[in-house]
Amino acid sequence: MIVLIKGARLLGAEPTDLLLRDGVIAEIGSGLDGTGATVIDAGGLVALPGLVDLHTHLREPGREDAETIASGTRAAALGGFTAVHAMANTDPVADTAGVVEQVWRLGREIGYADVRPVGAVTVGLDGQRLAELGAMADSAAGVRVFSDDGRCVADALLMRRALEYVKAFGGVIAQHAQEPRLTEGAQMNESELSGRLGLRGWPRVAEEAIIARDVMLAAHVGSRLHICHLSTRGSVEIVRLAKQRGLPVTAEVTPHHLLLTEDLVAGYDARYKVNPPLRSADDVAAVREGLADGTIDAVATDHAPHPVEDKECEWDAAAFGMLGLETALSVVQHTMVDTGLLDWAGVADRMSFAPGRIGKCDGGDFAQARPLAAGEPANVVLVDPSASRTVDPAASVSLSRNNPYEGRKLPGSVVATFLRGFPVVENGELTQSSIQKGMR
Numbered sequence: 152m153i154v155l156i157k158g159a160r161l162l163g164a165e166p167t168d169l170l171l172r173d174g175v176i177a178e179i180g181s182g183l184d185g186t187g188a189t190v191i192d193a194g195g196l197v198a199l200p201g202l203v204d205l206h207t208h209l210r211e212p213g214r215e216d217a218e219t220i221a222s223g224t225r226a227a228a229l230g231g232f233t234a235v236h237a238m239a240n241t242d243p244v245a246d247t248a249g250v251v252e253q254v255w256r257l258g259r260e261i262g263y264a265d266v267r268p269v270g271a272v273t274v275g276l277d278g279q280r281l282a283e284l285g286a287m288a289d290s291a292a293g294v295r296v297f298s299d300d301g302r303c304v305a306d307a308l309l310m311r312r313a314l315e316y317v318k319a320f321g322g323v324i325a326q327h328a329q330e331p332r333l334t335e336g337a338q339m340n341e342s343e344l345s346g347r348l349g350l351r352g353w354p355r356v357a358e359e360a361i362i363a364r365d366v367m368l369a370a371h372v373g374s375r376l377h378i379c380h381l382s383t384r385g386s387v388e389i390v391r392l393a394k395q396r397g398l399p400v401t402a403e404v405t406p407h408h409l410l411l412t413e414d415l416v417a418g419y420d421a422r423y424k425v426n427p428p429l430r431s432a433d434d435v436a437a438v439r440e441g442l443a444d445g446t447i448d449a450v451a452t453d454h455a456p457h458p459v460e461d462k463e464c465e466w467d468a469a470a471f472g473m474l475g476l477e478t479a480l481s482v483v484q485h486t487m488v489d490t491g492l493l494d495w496a497g498v499a500d501r502m503s504f505a506p507g508r509i510g511k512c513d514g515g516d517f518a519q520a521r522p523l524a525a526g527e528p529a530n531v532v533l534v535d536p537s538a539s540r541t542v543d544p545a546a547s548v549s550l551s552r553n554n555p556y557e558g559r560k561l562p563g564s565v566v567a568t569f570l571r572g573f574p575v576v577e578n579g580e581l582t583q584s585s586i587q588k589g590m591r
């Protein structure tokens with residue numbers, strides 16, 4: 152298949168043409184010859200490398216009522232992602248080579264976006280014994296990111312051992328930083344508002360204390376640490392200090408923590424219930440600054456689908472988590488680009504290159520987040536920054552509806568997504584051929 156993309160602004164720079172042939176970018180330049188090619192007029196569109204999500208809950212195996220690998224990767228493709236890291240808190244837990252290989256293979260077969268399984272750090276996420284990290288790393292899935300996400304690896308000795316273990320193959324431990332004793336029964340950010348609403352508070356220090364501890368452990372062991380969904384000003388400050396000291400620490404922030412604040416909780420609408428909780432406007436300002444100056448390496452969606460019965464219930468009983476794949480780029484444009492904090496090259500870094508580096512998506516079967524250059528795999532997304540839409544949860548291809556942006560007007564739209572040269576999204580919609588490919 153040959154595709155000629157005409158007049159796209161590469162990473163937001165001057166318009167140029169891209170010729171995609173046999174799954175790779177064959178040529179980049181002006182006035183390229185489109186003989187035999189499907190021609191796409193990309194005037195006014197920005198071309199970015201396929202986005203890479205470090206933190207996605209696909210729910211398969213086990214909760215296929217909430218999401219499947221097929222539905223979740225369709226949402227990913229529509230959001231401009233060509234690779235997602237599938238979190239391990241499935242049922243069964245992704246704590247063996249068998250489970251991670253299954254998830255990886257299903258992703259490949261379905262073919263909307265690459266699925267890179269995250270392996271659990273501990274057996275059954277129970278925080279007691281290390282899982283078979285080496286076997287997951289050596290499997291066909293080539294796992295490099297390990298996380299008990301949803302739970303914190305709270306035991307310092309176990310965390311130390313995990314960091315030591317993954318060093319051998321360049322892996323990374325992605326920590327869900329939540330001190331369990333400080334957050335027992337916690338329902339929202341600890342603040343004046345939580346007191347007024349009568350909801351148990353989740354103090355910032357519960358996140359910051361674990362990040363501080365783990366930064367010191369990573370420094371001691373000399374191993375890579377990644378911080379999931381960081382949400383407070385104090386967390387940004389700790390990571391900034393760690394980087395100033397040259398420590399191998401990386402961090403991600405979610406789109407919702409870049410935009411939403413705790414006051415949304417006042418209506419007890421469980422769509423706004425998430426872990427870590429929505430914080431204050433000051434925290435939002437700090438994570439935006441941190442993302443802009445590179446203290447925070449990446450945006451990761453923490454796409455966390457839940458069926459209606461787990462969300463449309465009283466606040467205390469509702470599940471934590473919100474959708475994110477289909478809206479992530481728009482939220483980043485709104486909070487970071489339209490505010491002047493990041494340009495499109497910066498977005499490409501925070502949503503593709505950096506997460507690709509952290510997840511070791513660097514070659515062979517796993518090549519993603521490569522430069523937009525001749526000879527590279529044609530994982531490309533075309534974005535229309537001048538578009539805008541009002542978010543309608545019913546229009547989502549996710550199986551779940553826990554969308555916190557309902558009714559909000561957000562800028563930007565993903566016009567096309569190419570996975571190894573194949574258009575999985577065209578004119579903002581999944582292509583017919585990709586839909587058929589995904590049928591199973």
Ligand SMILES: NC(=O)N[C@@H](CC(=O)O)C(=O)O
Pocket residue numbers: 208240300301302327424425426427453455456471472473
């Ligand atoms: N973010 C959430 O609120 N929920 C996640 C777990 C997690 O990311 O910690 C989930 O699996 O639903």
Ligand SMILES: [Zn+2]
Pocket residue numbers: 300301302327379380426427
């Ligand atoms: Zn988490």
Ligand SMILES: [Zn+2]
Pocket residue numbers: 206208238300301453455
């Ligand atoms: Zn998560």
